[in-house]
Amino acid sequence: MNKDLILREKLALQRTILANQSTFLAFLRTSMYFLIAGISIKNLTSLKFGLYIEFIFILISFVLFLIGIVNYLRQKSKILESEQHIGDYKIEYESTPI
Secondary structure (H helix, E strand, C coil), X not given: CCHHHHHHHHHHHHHHHHHHHHHHHHHHHHHHXXXXXXXXXXXXXXXXXXXXXXXXXXXXXXXXXXXXXHHHHHHHHHHHHHHCCCCCHXXXXXXXXX
């Protein structure tokens, strides 16, 4: 079995894991921006419907956070599922009919 192929696959898997984590952190950061905007909008405006705008921003924040969690967990399960296939190429190659 080609050990370089397995090493390359494992390194690619690590890059994928790190990309998944950074995507989750991006969702978290954006969610926090909306939360801060929602909290501070009350102080900046004297509009009658400022409370509604504040509520909308906070709601968007929580929705983005939930989407980020769901996306992270879904991708994590796919990554773990693909991890078991590392090094199976020789088995697949030998089992295919000519």
